[in-house]
Every structure is written in structure tokens, then in C-alpha cells.
Amino acid sequence: MNGNMNTFLLSILIWLPILGSVAVMLVGAQRPGMAKGLALVISAATFVLGLPLFFSFDTSTAAMQFVEQRPWIEIFNIQYYLGVDGFSSPLILLTLFFGVLVVISSWRSIDKNVNQYMAAFLAMEGLMIGVFCALDGLLFYVFFEAMLIPMFLIIGIWGGPRRVYATIKFFLYTFLGSVFMLIGLIYLYIESGSWNILVWHDLLLGYTAQKWLFLGFLAAFAVKIPMFPVHTWLPDAHVEAPTGGSVILAAIMLKIGGYGFIRFSLPITPDASAALDWLVIGLSLIAIVYIGFVALAQQDMKKLIAYSSIAHMGFVTLGLFIAFGIYRNTGSVSGAALGVEGAMVQMISHGFISGALFLTVGVLYDRVHSRMIKDYGGVANTMPWFAFFAVLFLMANSGLPGTSGFVGEFMVILASFQANFWFAFLAGLTLILGAAYSLWLVKRVIFGAVANREVQNLQDINAREAFVLGTLAVAILALGLWPQPLVDMLHASVDHLLHHIVQSKVI
Amino acid sequence: MNGAQMLLAAPEFWVLSMACVIMLVDLFLPEERRGLIHMLAILTLIFAGIITLRGDYLVGGIQSATAFNGSFIRDSMGDVLKLFSFVTLGLIFTYSKFYLRNFNMFRSDFYTLTLFGLLGVMLLISANSLVMIYLGLELISLSVYALVAFNRESSLGSEAAMKYFVLGSMASGMLLYGMSMIYGATGSLGLSEIAVAISNQGSDDVLLIFGLVFVVVGIAFKFGVVPFHMWIPDVYEGAPLAVTLFISSLPKLAAFAMAFRFLQSGLGDLHVHWQGMLQIMALLSIMLGNLAAIMQTNIKRMLAYSTISHMGFVMMGLLPGSAFGYGASMYYVIVYALMSTAAFGMVIMLSARGIEAQHLDDFKGLNQRNPFYAAIMGIVMFSMAGVPPMVGFFAKWMVIKAAIDAGLLWLAIAAVIFSVIGAFYYLRLIKYMYFDEPEHETVVTVPVDFGAALSLNGMMILGLGIFSSSLISICMNSFAGL
Numbered sequence: 001m002n003g004n005m006n007t008f009l010l011s012i013l014i015w016l017p018i019l020g021s022v023a024v025m026l027v028g029a030q031r032p033g034m035a036k037g038l039a040l041v042i043s044a045a046t047f048v049l050g051l052p053l054f055f056s057f058d059t060s061t062a063a064m065q066f067v068e069q070r071p072w073i074e075i076f077n078i079q080y081y082l083g084v085d086g087f088s089s090p091l092i093l094l095t096l097f098f099g100v101l102v103v104i105s106s107w108r109s110i111d112k113n114v115n116q117y118m119a120a121f122l123a124m125e126g127l128m129i130g131v132f133c134a135l136d137g138l139l140f141y142v143f144f145e146a147m148l149i150p151m152f153l154i155i156g157i158w159g160g161p162r163r164v165y166a167t168i169k170f171f172l173y174t175f176l177g178s179v180f181m182l183i184g185l186i187y188l189y190i191e192s193g194s195w196n197i198l199v200w201h202d203l204l205l206g207y208t209a210q211k212w213l214f215l216g217f218l219a220a221f222a223v224k225i226p227m228f229p230v231h232t233w234l235p236d237a238h239v240e241a242p243t244g245g246s247v248i249l250a251a252i253m254l255k256i257g258g259y260g261f262i263r264f265s266l267p268i269t270p271d272a273s274a275a276l277d278w279l280v281i282g283l284s285l286i287a288i289v290y291i292g293f294v295a296l297a298q299q300d301m302k303k304l305i306a307y308s309s310i311a312h313m314g315f316v317t318l319g320l321f322i323a324f325g326i327y328r329n330t331g332s333v334s335g336a337a338l339g340v341e342g343a344m345v346q347m348i349s350h351g352f353i354s355g356a357l358f359l360t361v362g363v364l365y366d367r368v369h370s371r372m373i374k375d376y377g378g379v380a381n382t383m384p385w386f387a388f389f390a391v392l393f394l395m396a397n398s399g400l401p402g403t404s405g406f407v408g409e410f411m412v413i414l415a416s417f418q419a420n421f422w423f424a425f426l427a428g429l430t431l432i433l434g435a436a437y438s439l440w441l442v443k444r445v446i447f448g449a450v451a452n453r454e455v456q457n458l459q460d461i462n463a464r465e466a467f468v469l470g471t472l473a474v475a476i477l478a479l480g481l482w483p484q485p486l487v488d489m490l491h492a493s494v495d496h497l498l499h500h501i502v503q504s505k506v507i
Numbered sequence: 508m509n510g511a512q513m514l515l516a517a518p519e520f521w522v523l524s525m526a527c528v529i530m531l532v533d534l535f536l537p538e539e540r541r542g543l544i545h546m547l548a549i550l551t552l553i554f555a556g557i558i559t560l561r562g563d564y565l566v567g568g569i570q571s572a573t574a575f576n577g578s579f580i581r582d583s584m585g586d587v588l589k590l591f592s593f594v595t596l597g598l599i600f601t602y603s604k605f606y607l608r609n610f611n612m613f614r615s616d617f618y619t620l621t622l623f624g625l626l627g628v629m630l631l632i633s634a635n636s637l638v639m640i641y642l643g644l645e646l647i648s649l650s651v652y653a654l655v656a657f658n659r660e661s662s663l664g665s666e667a668a669m670k671y672f673v674l675g676s677m678a679s680g681m682l683l684y685g686m687s688m689i690y691g692a693t694g695s696l697g698l699s700e701i702a703v704a705i706s707n708q709g710s711d712d713v714l715l716i717f718g719l720v721f722v723v724v725g726i727a728f729k730f731g732v733v734p735f736h737m738w739i740p741d742v743y744e745g746a747p748l749a750v751t752l753f754i755s756s757l758p759k760l761a762a763f764a765m766a767f768r769f770l771q772s773g774l775g776d777l778h779v780h781w782q783g784m785l786q787i788m789a790l791l792s793i794m795l796g797n798l799a800a801i802m803q804t805n806i807k808r809m810l811a812y813s814t815i816s817h818m819g820f821v822m823m824g825l826l827p828g829s830a831f832g833y834g835a836s837m838y839y840v841i842v843y844a845l846m847s848t849a850a851f852g853m854v855i856m857l858s859a860r861g862i863e864a865q866h867l868d869d870f871k872g873l874n875q876r877n878p879f880y881a882a883i884m885g886i887v888m889f890s891m892a893g894v895p896p897m898v899g900f901f902a903k904w905m906v907i908k909a910a911i912d913a914g915l916l917w918l919a920i921a922a923v924i925f926s927v928i929g930a931f932y933y934l935r936l937i938k939y940m941y942f943d944e945p946e947h948e949t950v951v952t953v954p955v956d957f958g959a960a961l962s963l964n965g966m967m968i969l970g971l972g973i974f975s976s977s978l979i980s981i982c983m984n985s986f987a988g989l
Contacts (some may be wrong), residue, residue, distance in 0.1 A: 025878075025882075029878070071976075072976060073975055073976045073979055073980075074976060074980070075976070075979060075980045075983050076979075110689075113874075114879075122539060138904075141895065142895035142900070145895045145900070146894070146896050149889060149894060152937075153937075153941060156937075156938065156941060156942045157874075157941050163942065164938055164942055168931070168934055168935075169940075171930070171933075172927060172930060172931060175894075175927050175930055176924070176927045179923035179924070179927055180920075180923070180924070182904060182907070182923065183907065183911070183916075183919055183920065183923060184902060186907060186908045186919075187911065189908070190908070190911065190912070228797055236902070301900070330770060448705050455642060455691070464823065471783075484562050
């Protein structure tokens with residue numbers, strides 16, 4: 001790969017889907033087949049073009065790679081500044097991967113305004129990649145907010161009966177969280193005279209300023225990830241969203257919250273993060289334990305998976321913020337690295353698993369048009385192949401060794417022992433709770449006697465669905481059995497981050 | 508008075524003479540050829556733009572020049588605002604032609620009165636003395652009073668005109684009263700001389716402060732910020748849509764210029780005094796505008812309250828009294844004019860023959876009836892809500908930074924919270940367009956020029972956001988000398 005191509009690679013990955021979405025929109029509502037075909041071509045091309053992010057990625061450095069830097073609003077020193085490191089590169093690859101899968105999986109399930117549906121997904125893909133690449137604060141914010149628009153429309157137009165309530169709640173929640181971050185970003189600009197995030201990483205700030213900035217970032221990212229108690233938009237949004245929307249929401253959009261903590265909170269306000277780590281850890285543990293119980297009580301499959309997502313995201317925030325406790329206890333950063341790496345692995349793994357689970361529910365929903373657990377039972381009798389995949393994904397969700405779900409959770413629990421035994425104990429409860437709600441779901445939906453005529457008449461998955469679920473199964477097993485390539489990608493960046501956050505940045 | 512000085516006011520002279528020409532031409536024009544008037548009006552704007560650009564204040568490096576004994580000033584801020592007035596008015600004329608034809612009101616008085624209103628806007632933008640400010644202001648007001656009652660059959664229109672006239676005259680009276688006090692305290696009418704006088708004699712003069720209070724009232728009335736906002740919803744609702752379009756955009760551009768000239772060029776030393784008043788009005792406007800708009804089911808009233816909140820944001824930019832703040836404010840007011848024109852243009856598009864689209868329900872299912880215009884309205888609404896990458900976001904963060912610069916972090920926080928609350932009613936309109944089924948299947952058809960203007964307007968709101976650098980630089984550079 002020559003250097004010239006690498007300079008524009010990230011721009012291509014952002015703008016090809018966005019401009020492609022305009023093209024798909026112009027196809028018109030009368031030609032759904034053409035819109036779908038074009039969307040598939042564009043997303044597949046973007047995926048292929050993005051592969052150098054894995055193959056040409058230099059794992060030995062924490063410096064930004066594939067950098068593109070040019071002025072945007074010169075008068076305020078705002079730049080169009082893109083680049084990736086070990087944190088953003090895997091997340092972009094995840095986005096590219098789901099960009100293709102979502103188009104394929106929606107092939108039959110959408111019949112209204114297909115061109116707009118596909119265009120919304122393509123635009124969202126480009127914007128989410130933009131979020132992960134942006135190294136300029138204002139550029140990041142623009143992508144971060146603009147992303148809400150396609151998702152708002154996806155839930156609102158193609159969603160379920162309570163879609164209007166769900167989508168407006170989703171939008172206003174996230175919007176409210178992020179405006180506080182905007183004030184924080186403006187403050188950082190006033191302090192540093194620059195919008196460059198990497199400059200902000202080296203900025204010295206007063207302790208009080210750090211604390212307020214930390215809370216501003218927390219408002220934005222806690223809503224996004226989401227953390228207890230600002231998680232209530234997520235079950236509503238998931239339940240009402242069409243399958244593709246749920247997949248993107250769970251697999252990618254939640255990760256933006258975790259990514260934000262890594263890119264902003266930890267390195268820019270390390271002292272405030274260390275001082276307030278109890279807050280985040282406490283909320284994470286509540287999410288893991290309490291939300292785990294909530295998931296157990298759900299009647300609706302999508303809601304169950306949504307709550308399970310919140311519990312799993314609790315591991316991400318826990319893994320990131322126990323770093324401070326470990327450093328206090330052991331005085332070394334290598335122990336803390338395990339937690340941060342675990343959090344990152346958990347994000348990628350949860351992306352695959354939650355995406356796979358929502359697609360699984362989508363397969364059933366397309367046939368029966370119900371998400372209620374009580375409408376199913378004995379699906380394995382009529383859909384054996386489907387049952388195979390569903391059981392695999394639910395096992396992975398409960399953290400079965402050999403699947404990717406195990407790796408991240410195990411790393412985080414192992415790391416939390418070094419911080420506090422009780423953190424590890426409470427986090428470990430998830431292995432029981434996760435198994436309980438996942439396996440109970442398996443029992444009620446997949447196994448047992450055939451429950452009703454609808455189930456009796458079910459057709460097993462077709463080749464298209466088998467391709468989608470099969471790809472995800474391979475990914476989940478691959479990451480579970482051989483996580484080394486991902487950990488290698490992370491390693492240098494995690495070390496760099498930890499060295500950043502253990503030094504005080506108080507003036 | 509020499510020729511070079513007259514030349515400074517060339518765009519004003521051009522607009523004045525063309526307004527008179529249009530009035531005369533109309534006398535000899537048969538009714539079926541009235542389209543010519545529209546063409547003449549558009550040509551007037553194009554040439555006014557060219558003449559203004561020839562002045563070289565924008566890029567030529569000339570800072571400013573004054574004429575008519577210093578009571579008229581030509582500078583890059585004024586030229587930018589005038590150019591955007593022409594652009595906005597061009598869009599307004601295009602939208603209005605369709606509306607006036609539909610409602611049997613296509614008469615040339617609309618064009619004459621609007622052009623005189625434009626002249627008032629231009630004079631106010633360039634005013635550098637108390638007399639000129641008053642002249643510009645009254646020229647706008649008198650044209651608008653007549654325009655509001657333009658539909659003679661509408662009792663709502665006459666009521667609105669009456670209400671506006673009474674309140675407007677009172678505001679003019681207050682302003683005049685304040686001016687006379689300032690004149691009494693400083694002994695001069697020119698803003699530059701007033702500034703010199705104040706810096707010589709100090710700003711602790713009670714007479715001066717009293718004068719300032721009344722002047723601020725006059726400015727606030729023109730902006731329509733709380734508590735001088737009462738007229739806005741009624742006038743917006745009562746006036747014909749074509750006139751609402753005009754009232755909601757051009758006078759706001761002029762109001763910003765008037766605020767800058769008066770408060771900065773003239774009374775800059777009283778910054779501490781007017782800052783306190785402005786910050787309360789800004790906060791109240793943002794609060795009341797956003798909260799009251801949620802309650803509205805009438806689209807014109809909703810946009811009226813939305814205007815009130817936007818003007819609160821414009822005021823926020825004035826607070827620090829810095830070059831950045833004025834630049835941010837000016838950017839905001841220009842952006843607002845474009846957004847509001849597009850929004851009302853959309854309402855005109857949906858007005859069926861003879862019946863104005865009044866209710867939010869009229870937007871139901873627009874995406875299915877015409878996805879293209881639904882997308883444009885979506886862009887406008889997201890822009891008004893301040894969602895990037897639309898241009899409204901860039902305006903918002905700049906005025907928020909201005910408030911933080913002025914040391915008013917609490918105001919910035921309150922403003923963002925209320926703008927999230929305000930986002931609700933913009934989203935609700937999008938909900939009507941995208942999530943609801945249409946109530947009737949009427950195909951939306953518009954003339955070619957109307958469609959082109961609306962598309963251009965929508966693209967500007969998106970394009971100026973993504974490529975925001977140039978307009979921001981122009982606005983900021985206008986105050987580089989400050």
C-alpha cells in the first residue's frame with residue numbers, strides 16, 4: 001500500500017458511504033431492488049477499502065496512523081484532522097463489517113421507502129467512522145451529533161408501534177448529554193487555543209476545571225454507552241427500532257460512549273477521573289448486577305437483549321476505571337493494562353454478539369411478527385439450523401469460554417481482583433446472571449415442545465440469513481479462540497494511554 | 508458634499524430610484540403583464556448586489572468611510588449584511604410571487620413597499636448618527652405597517668397591523684426619548700462624537716444611563732426579545748405569509764446592525780450597564796421562546812416563538828462586547844434569516860389555493876408526497892435545533908462561546924438546556940413529515956423558480972455548515988478593527 005493512498009484512506013471510508021447514500025436516495029422509492037443493490041455495492045466496497053486498517057496497521061506504535069490533516073475553519077484553528085490508533089482501528093473495522101451485514105440482513109424485511117432506509121444506513125456508517133477517526137474536537141462533535149439524525153429517522157419511520165415516543169426520547173436524551181460536552185469542548189478551546197484532541201491530551205488544567213470537564217464528558221458518554229441510571233432510552237429504542245437499527249445501535253453506537261471515555265475523559269482529565277472513579281465503578285457494578293436481574297424479568301426478547309447490553313457495557317466502564325485503583329494498589333501500569341484491554345475486547349466482542357442476537361430475533365420477527373417470548377417455544381423442532389446459531393450466540397452472551405464473550409469479561413474480572421476483591425466478586429456475578437437470563441431464554445424459545453401453529457409452520461433460515469449468522473458465528477469463535485491479533489493492535493495504544501493517565505495534569 | 512461621498516450611498520440611491528420606477532411602471536402596465544414588476548424587482552436586487560460589491564469594503568482592505576457629515580457609514584459589516592439582505596429578499600420575492608398569485612394579491616404595491624422596507628434596512632445598517640438610525644427604523648416600520656394589512660379582506664390582518672402600529676409607535680417613541688437624553692448628555696447626534704464625549708466625561712452620568720435604558724428598549728423591540736416580544740406571534744399570524752417572510756428576516760439583520768452601531772460604536776463605554784440588561788433579556792427570550800413554542804399547533808405562531816428564542820441567542824453574542832462576540836452574533840443573525848426564509852417558504856409551498864397552511868397537520872406525510880422538499884424542511888428544522896452539520900449548529904456554538912467569554916457560564920448552560928427543550932418542537936415537525944401518514948394525497952407542485960429558490964435555500968443551510976469557513980471568516984473579519 002503506498003503512502004499516498006493511506007493519506008486519503010480515512011476520508012474515503014467516511015465520504016464514500018455518505019455520498020453513496022445521496023446516490024441511493026436519488027434512485028427513488030419506485031426501484032427498491034436497485035437501491036438495495038447499490039447500497040450493497042457501496043458498503044462492500046467500503047469494507048474492502050477499509051481492510052488496510054487491519055493489514056497495514058503498525059502495531060508497534062501508539063502514534064496516529066493514516067493521518068490526514070488540513071484546515072477546516074482556519075480562523076478558529078479548527079482542522080479536518082483524521083487518524084487512527086489501536087483504539088479506533090478495531091472499532092472502525094467493526095463498523096465496516098456491520099455496514100455490509102445490515103444491508104444484507106434488511107434485504108427482505110423492509111418494504112417501505114427502501115431507498116431512504118438504505119441511504120440512512122449508509123450515511124450513518126460514514127458518520128460513525130468519522131466519529132472514530134476525528135482528532136479535532138469540533139469535527140468529533142459534528143460527527144457525534146450528526147449521527148443522531150439518520151438513527152432518529154430509522155427508528156421513527158421503520159420502527160414499531162411506539163416508535164415516535166422511543167425515537168424522540170432517544171434523540172433528546174443523547175442531545176442533552178452531548179450539549180454539556182460541547183460546553184466542555186469550548187472551554188478546552190478557550191484554554192488551549194486549539195481544537196486538536198492530541199494537544200488537549202497534554203494540556204494542564206486546574207483540578208476544579210478538570211472535575212467539571214469530567215462531568216461534562218460523563219454526561220455525554222454515560223448516556224451514549226449507556227450507564228445506569230441514564231440507560232432508560234435504550235430498551236425503548238431497541239424495542240421499537242427495526243432489526244437493522246437495533247443492530248447498529250447495539251453493535252456500534254454504544255461503543256462510541258466507551259470510545260469517548262478512552263479518547264476524552266481518561267487522558268484529558270486523569271486527575272478528576274482518578275478522584276471520581278468510585279462514581280463510575282459504582283454505577284458500572286449496579287449496571288452489571290441490577291440490570292442483570294432486570295434482564296431476567298423481561299417478556300420481550302429485544303428488551304432482554306437490550307438490558308443484557310447495558311450489563312455488558314458495565315464491564316467496559318468498569319475495566320476502564322479500575323485502572324486507577326490498580327495503579328494505586330500496585331504502583332505499576334501493567335496490571336491496569338489488563339483492565340483497559342479487557343474493556344476494549346469486551347466492546348468488540350459485544351459488538352459481534354449483540355449484533356448477532358438482534359439479527360437472530362429479527363429472523364424470528366420477520367416470520368412471526370412477534371418479539372414476545374411467550375409466542376415461541378420449541379423453535380428448534382422446526383428451525384434446527386436457526387436453533388444452532390441462536391444457542392451459540394446466547395452461550396457467547398453468557399460468557400462461555402471459547403467464545404469472544406468470555407475473553408473480555410475474564411480479563412476485566414481478573415484485573416478487578418487487583419483493585420478490590422468485592423469489585424471482582426460483584427462483576428463475577430454476571431457469569432451467573434448472564435447464564436441465567438440467556439439460558440432461560442434458550443429454554444423458553446428454542447427448546448421444548450412446539451408451542452403453537454405459528455411455530456409449527458416456521459421455515460428454517462435461508463442461504464442469505466445463514467450467511468449473515470454464519471459470518472458472525474465465525475467472528476465470535478475466532479475472537480474467542482484467538483484474540484491475539486486484536487490484543488496486539490491494542491497493546492501499544494493502551495500502554496500509551498496508561499502512561500498518560502497516571503501522571504497528574506493539575507497545574 | 509462631494510460626489511465621492513454620494514457614491515458611498517450608491518446602493519441606497521439605486522434601490523430608492525428603482526422603487527420609484529416600479530411604482531411608475533405599474534401605472535402603465537396592463538394587469539396580465541404584472542410579471543414584469545417581479546422581474547424588475549429581482550433585477551434591482553442583483554444590481555444592488557453588484558454595486559455593493561464594487562465598493563471593495565469586503566475584500567479590498569478599505570476599513571470604513573463616512574458620508575453626509577458622518578451620519579452614514581460604509582464598512583464591511585454593513586456591506587455583508589446588505590448583501591445578505593439582497594439574497595434573502597430575492598428568495599422572499601420568489602416565494603411571494605407564488606403566494607400572491609394564489610391568493611389574488613399580486614399587486615405591485617407589495618414590491619414597492621418591500622423595496623422601501625429594504626431601503627430602510629439598508630439605511631439602518633449604515634446609520635452612524637441618531638437621526639439616520641431613526642430614519643431607517645421608521646422607514647422599515649411604516650412599510651411593514653402597511654404590508655401587514657396588505658390583505659384588505661382579512662380582519663386578522665387589520666388587527667395585527669393595528670396592534671403592531673400601536674406597539675411599534677410606542678417603541679419608536681421610547682427610542683426617540685432615549686435619543687434625546689443621550690443628545691442632552693453628550694451634545695451631539697453622531698455616534699462617533701457621542702463615543703468621544705462619553706470617554707471624555709465618563710460614563711457615570713444618570714441622564715446617559717436613562718437614555719441607554721430607553722435605547723435598549725427600542726433595540727429589544729426591534730429584535731422582539733422578551734419582554735418586548737408580545738407583538739411577534741400576533742403579527743406573524745395575522746400578516747399574509749409573504750409579509751411574515753419579510754418581517755421575520757430582513758428587519759432582524761437591521762436590528763443587529765443597529766444594536767452594534769448603537770451599543771458598541773456609540774455607547775461602548777457603557778458596556779457594563781447594557782450587558783446586564785441584555786443578558787436577562789437573552790435568557791428570558793431563550794426560555795420563553797422555546798417553552799411557548801412547544802404549546803403551539805399553529806405553524807406561524809410556532810415559528811414566531813422560535814424567532815424569539817433565536818433572537819435571544821443573537822443577544823448572547825453581543826454580551827462580551829468583543830470582536831468575536833459581534834462576529835458570532837452577526838453570523839447567527841444571517842444564518843437565522845436564511846433558515847426562517849426557508850421555513851416560511853415551505854409553509855407557502857403547502858398553502859393550497861386560497862387557504863394558508865396554518866396547522867402543523869399540514870405537514871403530515873410530506874415525505875410520501877414529496878421526499879425532496881421533506882428533506883429540505885428536515886435540514887431547516889435540524890439546523891434551527893442546532894444539530895450539526897447544519898449551519899445552525901455553528902452559529903450556536905459561537906454565541907455560546909461568546910457567553911462563556913463574557914464570564915457568563917450559567918447563561919451558556921441555561922441556553923444549551925433550553926435549546927435541547929426547544930429541539931422537541933422541531934423534531935415534532937419532522938415527526939409529522941416523516942413518521943405520519945399523509946391526510947390527503949394532493950401532489951405538491953410548485954413553479955420552477957420557486958422550487959429552485961427553495962432548493963438553493965436548503966442547500967445553503969447544509970452547505971454553509973459543511974463549508975462553514977468562508978462565511979465565518981467574513982463575519983469575524985468585519986470586526987477585525989475592533
